[in-house]
Amino acid sequence: MLKTYNYNELSDPQLKQLITRNADSSNEIGSVVEEIISNVKANGDKALFNYAEKFDKISLSSLFIGFEEIQELAAQVEEHEQKALEKAFYNIHKFHMEQLKDEAKVETTIGVTCWRELRPIERVGLYVPGGSAVLPSTFLMLGIPAKIAGCKEIVVCSPPQKNGSINSYIAYCALLLGIKKVYLIGGAQAVAAMAYGTESIPKVDKIFGPGNQYVTKAKTIIQSTTNTAIDMPAGPSEVLVIADNTANTAFVAADLLAQAEHGADSQAVLVSNSQQLIDEVNQQLQLQLNELPRKEIAAKAIENSYAIITSDLQQAMQFSNMYAPEHLIIETDNYESLIPEIINAGSVFLGHLTPESAGDYASGTNHTLPTSGYARSYSGVSVDSFVKKITFQHISKAGIKNLGPTVEILAELEGLKAHANAVTVRMREL
Ligand SMILES: NC(=O)c1ccc[n+]([C@@H]2O[C@H](COP(=O)([O-])OP(=O)(O)OC[C@H]3O[C@@H](n4cnc5c(N)ncnc54)[C@H](O)[C@@H]3O)[C@@H](O)[C@H]2O)c1
Ligand SMILES: N[C@H](CO)Cc1c[nH]c[nH+]1
Numbered sequence: 001m002l003k004t005y006n007y008n009e010l011s012d013p014q015l016k017q018l019i020t021r022n023a024d025s026s027n028e029i030g031s032v033v034e035e036i037i038s039n040v041k042a043n044g045d046k047a048l049f050n051y052a053e054k055f056d057k058i059s060l061s062s063l064f065i066g067f068e069e070i071q072e073l074a075a076q077v078e079e080h081e082q083k084a085l086e087k088a089f090y091n092i093h094k095f096h097m098e099q100l101k102d103e104a105k106v107e108t109t110i111g112v113t114c115w116r117e118l119r120p121i122e123r124v125g126l127y128v129p130g131g132s133a134v135l136p137s138t139f140l141m142l143g144i145p146a147k148i149a150g151c152k153e154i155v156v157c158s159p160p161q162k163n164g165s166i167n168s169y170i171a172y173c174a175l176l177l178g179i180k181k182v183y184l185i186g187g188a189q190a191v192a193a194m195a196y197g198t199e200s201i202p203k204v205d206k207i208f209g210p211g212n213q214y215v216t217k218a219k220t221i222i223q224s225t226t227n228t229a230i231d232m233p234a235g236p237s238e239v240l241v242i243a244d245n246t247a248n249t250a251f252v253a254a255d256l257l258a259q260a261e262h263g264a265d266s267q268a269v270l271v272s273n274s275q276q277l278i279d280e281v282n283q284q285l286q287l288q289l290n291e292l293p294r295k296e297i298a299a300k301a302i303e304n305s306y307a308i309i310t311s312d313l314q315q316a317m318q319f320s321n322m323y324a325p326e327h328l329i330i331e332t333d334n335y336e337s338l339i340p341e342i343i344n345a346g347s348v349f350l351g352h353l354t355p356e357s358a359g360d361y362a363s364g365t366n367h368t369l370p371t372s373g374y375a376r377s378y379s380g381v382s383v384d385s386f387v388k389k390i391t392f393q394h395i396s397k398a399g400i401k402n403l404g405p406t407v408e409i410l411a412e413l414e415g416l417k418a419h420a421n422a423v424t425v426r427m428r429e430l
């Protein structure tokens with residue numbers, strides 16, 4: 001059962017508390033992760049073998065699997081599963097190809113031309129989660145934009161499975177993506193290995209991918225302590241559903257549970273202007289929860305979740321913007337009028353027939369998205385995440401005559417004479 005709060009009765013501190021998730025205020029996760037990072041930095045591969053034993057309960061003979069093993073594993077995937085992975089690949093590829101657009105050159109003033117060109121980030125690291133569930137779909141969500149961008153070196157890490165290898169679906173995705181090696185490393189240690197490099201793992205320029213709180217904390221630490229960048233904090237999954245009395249309560253409950261089953265630390269929030277809808281969704285949650293193989297996990301996440309009753313849908317949207325959900329689902333007949341009011345959300349799902357899980361797997365949009373309120377300032381992964389946009393300019397004779405005096409005045413007013421001179425010496429030669 002979702003605890004219900006009345007939006008109009010909440011104080012500011014209560015609201016603040018409700019929208020805070022996975023804060024790690026006592027630094028429990030942070031201190032574990034800091035130790036893992038310094039151990040990997042100091043001891044390289046040796047630390048990685050030890051962490052595989054400690055956290056993944058596996059004694060590895062090698063830290064990676066190569067192309068032959070990938071091919072053997074991929075051959076175990078059944079035909080209907082291959083087709084589903086290929087369909088997802090195709091749709092994700094089609095959607096992401098649109099993101100590779102050249103920008104026009106701009107003549108900002110006579111004789112002065114400015115433009116931007118894309119260059120791929122050369123060495124990227126992809127983290128594919130594999131703790132409580134192995135997520136081949138995440139491999140596609142990261143690998144496809146990396147390939148479209150043209151990244152030269154793509155390092156892939158995923159936790160080793162019980163067989164001491166990867167699962168066959170990850171192997172099949174590797175073949176689809178043309179990736180010939182997968183490192184068997186999970187958690188914060190994978191992030192540290194890709195940030196610092198070890199005897200076996202190449203150092204990369206940027207690390208991508210979602211993960212649990214250890215992975216996400218490691219990414220935020222290495223972002224501020226090394227020259228390796230990250231895509232965004234993409235931690236435990238979350239969803240916020242806005243629904244009114246036009247919604248199908250079984251659909252709403254199914255959508256809440258779809259994210260709840262990711263992990264006990266996931267959150268599913270329902271916001272509605274109808275108490276009757278909230279009551280009926282609660283009944284549906286109980287019915288559907290019992291049918292789920294991962295019911296213990298999902299039930300814990302639901303305990304950690306809640307419903308909010310608002311006066312109207314505008315107020316529901318106000319709460320959603322404060323919460324800044326990774327996924328926002330709007331299950332109302334009149335969803336179109338709410339679109340302009342959306343300010344903060346990672347990815348939005350509109351209408352009664354648009355389950356969030358379509359976006360998780362196969363509609364085409366990327367499922368690697370900011371969590372814990374980071375949708376206020378970050379976008380989800382896209383081709384843009386894998387490129388740099390470098391600015392260029394060229395100034396002609398007419399251009400330096402035209403713009404030179406402006407630059408000289410601005411340099412003088414900042415007291416930077418050498419800046420002015422770089423223009424003056426050229427103007428003298430004209
Ligand atoms: N935001 C997104 O875009 C997005 C997308 C997909 C998945 N997710 C989230 O990714 C997460 C995946 O988590 P997961 O745990 O299944 O897999 P994971 O691969 O992120 O983490 C597994 C690793 O965590 C490490 N670990 C486990 N317990 C530890 C401990 N006590 N101390 C230190 N390290 C420990 C181990 O090394 C293990 O290999 C879920 O929370 C899911 O909701 C988010
Ligand atoms: N919902 C996750 C993003 O938070 C992505 C995912 C992968 N597989 C299933 N779901």
Ligand SMILES: [Zn+2]
Nearest residue numbers: 237258259360
């Ligand atoms: Zn999901």
